[in-house]
Amino acid sequence: MIGAILLLTLMGLILGTALGYAAKAFHVEGNPLVEEVSQMMPGTQCGQCGFAGCTPAAEAIVNGDAEVTCCPPGGTSLAASLAKKLGIDIKLDSLQEGVVFAHINSALCTGCTRCYKVCPTDAIVGANKQIHMVINAACTSCRRCVEACPENCIDMLPEQATLDTWYWPKPKAA
Amino acid sequence: MAFFSPFRGGVHPDSFKELSATLPIMRLPIPPQLFVPLRQHAGSDAVAIVEPGSHVLKGQLIARAGNGLSAPVHAPTSGIVAAITPVTAAHPSGMKSNAIIIKPDRKDTPVKVPTLLDPFKLPRDELAQKIADAGIVGMGGASFPAAVKLSSAIDRHVETIVINGSECEPYLTADDRLMTERAEKIILGARLIRHVVGAQKIAIAIEDNKPNAISAMQKAAVGEQQLEIVVVPTRYPMGSAKQMIKAVTGHEVPAGGRSSDVGVLMHNVATAYAIAEALAESKPLTSRIVTVSGGAIVRPQNVEALIGTPARYLIEFCGGTVNTPTRLLLGGPMMGHVVQSLDVPLIKGVAGILALTDHEITNPQASPCIRCGRCVSACPMGLVPLEMANRSKHGDFDGANDYGLSDCILCGSCAYVCPSHIPLVHYFQYAKGHLNSQTAQSKRMQYTRQLAETRQERIDKAAAAKAAAKAAKANRRKRSPAKTEKSPQGES
Ligand code: SF4
Ligand code: SF4
Numbered sequence: 001m002i003g004a005i006l007l008l009t010l011m012g013l014i015l016g017t018a019l020g021y022a023a024k025a026f027h028v029e030g031n032p033l034v035e036e037v038s039q040m041m042p043g044t045q046c047g048q049c050g051f052a053g054c055t056p057a058a059e060a061i062v063n064g065d066a067e068v069t070c071c072p073p074g075g076t077s078l079a080a081s082l083a084k085k086l087g088i089d090i091k092l093d094s095l096q097e098g099v100v101f102a103h104i105n106s107a108l109c110t111g112c113t114r115c116y117k118v119c120p121t122d123a124i125v126g127a128n129k130q131i132h133m134v135i136n137a138a139c140t141s142c143r144r145c146v147e148a149c150p151e152n153c154i155d156m157l158p159e160q161a162t163l164d165t166w167y168w169p170k171p172k173a174a
Numbered sequence: 175m176a177f178f179s180p181f182r183g184g185v186h187p188d189s190f191k192e193l194s195a196t197l198p199i200m201r202l203p204i205p206p207q208l209f210v211p212l213r214q215h216a217g218s219d220a221v222a223i224v225e226p227g228s229h230v231l232k233g234q235l236i237a238r239a240g241n242g243l244s245a246p247v248h249a250p251t252s253g254i255v256a257a258i259t260p261v262t263a264a265h266p267s268g269m270k271s272n273a274i275i276i277k278p279d280r281k282d283t284p285v286k287v288p289t290l291l292d293p294f295k296l297p298r299d300e301l302a303q304k305i306a307d308a309g310i311v312g313m314g315g316a317s318f319p320a321a322v323k324l325s326s327a328i329d330r331h332v333e334t335i336v337i338n339g340s341e342c343e344p345y346l347t348a349d350d351r352l353m354t355e356r357a358e359k360i361i362l363g364a365r366l367i368r369h370v371v372g373a374q375k376i377a378i379a380i381e382d383n384k385p386n387a388i389s390a391m392q393k394a395a396v397g398e399q400q401l402e403i404v405v406v407p408t409r410y411p412m413g414s415a416k417q418m419i420k421a422v423t424g425h426e427v428p429a430g431g432r433s434s435d436v437g438v439l440m441h442n443v444a445t446a447y448a449i450a451e452a453l454a455e456s457k458p459l460t461s462r463i464v465t466v467s468g469g470a471i472v473r474p475q476n477v478e479a480l481i482g483t484p485a486r487y488l489i490e491f492c493g494g495t496v497n498t499p500t501r502l503l504l505g506g507p508m509m510g511h512v513v514q515s516l517d518v519p520l521i522k523g524v525a526g527i528l529a530l531t532d533h534e535i536t537n538p539q540a541s542p543c544i545r546c547g548r549c550v551s552a553c554p555m556g557l558v559p560l561e562m563a564n565r566s567k568h569g570d571f572d573g574a575n576d577y578g579l580s581d582c583i584l585c586g587s588c589a590y591v592c593p594s595h596i597p598l599v600h601y602f603q604y605a606k607g608h609l610n611s612q613t614a615q616s617k618r619m620q621y622t623r624q625l626a627e628t629r630q631e632r633i634d635k636a637a638a639a640k641a642a643a644k645a646a647k648a649n650r651r652k653r654s655p656a657k658t659e660k661s662p663q664g665e666s
Binding site: 042043080081099132168169170 | 611
């Protein structure tokens, strides 16, 4: 009897402390959904969606002021996961697919480093007065470098399919 | 051993094996040029270690395994490396990929092999390494590096080695002939695999439409301990891992699970043969037996050819084609893939080169689904192909996945029976590809997100450092003006 009382009191104490601690440790500011959605965005603050950055865009998406497809760097994969999260129905195959990457024309590049300075993911390598280059794997196709380049020598080119990325196109009929 | 219903679903396509089943394996003369691709396996490209102009010997390593999952490539014969350049890949996209082009010197001089040791006395991991170094990959079509499969089976308590001699695809008879003519070496290979993974039993499964292979293998197996030749009924897709394991052991591999979950490791007969050659004779994988067949081939045959032999040369050896074939296939008609050009080279995982005529392929216009349910009864994985296809068609790939798309083995049974000729498998290829590319995209986004965060941190730090430096400077100025003002005055 006494044992049971003690045990229950002890449990109450431990669980109570744990709950109190959890409430503090896991406290969230603002709308948790916006927070979550913003964590899903590319985080490069490129502004191609027309908002000031990824968090404002997340807010707009959650409030229904922007489409889940508004983020070009996120592409279909982001659109799909956002649609799932927010319970929205979208037709994925209607989205423009092919990813594009920045490509620097080495014949025109003067090595001014301006593109290098604006790239939000450090995808451009180069040094003063040296030809610069884009690492495709790190490029989010945000186009900031295109705007920054005084020589107009950066183009956005579609990703070349490789044996690893190629897959069957949609069947034509039926 | 279940004989009546080996597994659920499945189909009985016309076999067309009589075209080549009784013909002995012919050795192809060394072709004038070999195009040895750097990618003949699942995973990353092998990395060439020879240069144009170098002289290579038969069996010499010419490309080492790439990073991660990969396999090395060896010279199929002696000769000069003419170039390393992209050639048409044995791939449905028709894209090119890098290959080492060898001009044979026709001497076929082999590299020196180290003294041969009894492989059964060598440590297991050393044997696994030897199999990896010999560039052996699954030769039934999947082309998964064999050593990787073996190594992962070593610590997963595999009880039974299943050697797959079912060859359930129509037309193909290469494995049938290999078993009929070279049974001993297959059994040696199976025993070596058992030794490497520390398993107990071996079951060599052969479909009952191959009486010659069965009797040859039974003869070679006389006196072997814990080794059984299992005759399984002829039903497509018998050769698929889950179906084969169900038919041979009665165990069901769980959805999303692996063969080793039920204590089984499966290898194809041709792979077992290659493993025997590698371990007992120190021969890397540089040739294979391939069935050249189809209604458009003048003399269908089973040919032992060097890896890198152009399909065109193989077909010419078989008398060429009557008319222009309507469809060229690498592999069997059910799971093989269409290629556009005869320039594709033979690679390790290709068991057949088929040239089909108009009346061998039914490819009329697809009509709408009549919901007859035949695809459902045919599917060996217990899926609902019509629903999966319908969802894929409308871009609802997650919906297709909910219907089990990830369990689909792309066997083609559903498309084979569909009276409306709906390209069901094509839809599944497309949907799987789309989902894979989505996963790749989101992985990339995680990476770029991290890059962006790192950069922001760096910029913030730099800004903070700058501000601190500025403040410090301002501070110094504030404190020192008296001193600095004095000294110029004193000088003037
Ligand atoms: S077999 Fe073809 S027509 Fe029949 S239900 Fe399946 S997809 Fe529809
Ligand atoms: S291709 Fe896929 S859906 Fe069609 S029968 Fe085979 S496993 Fe089933």
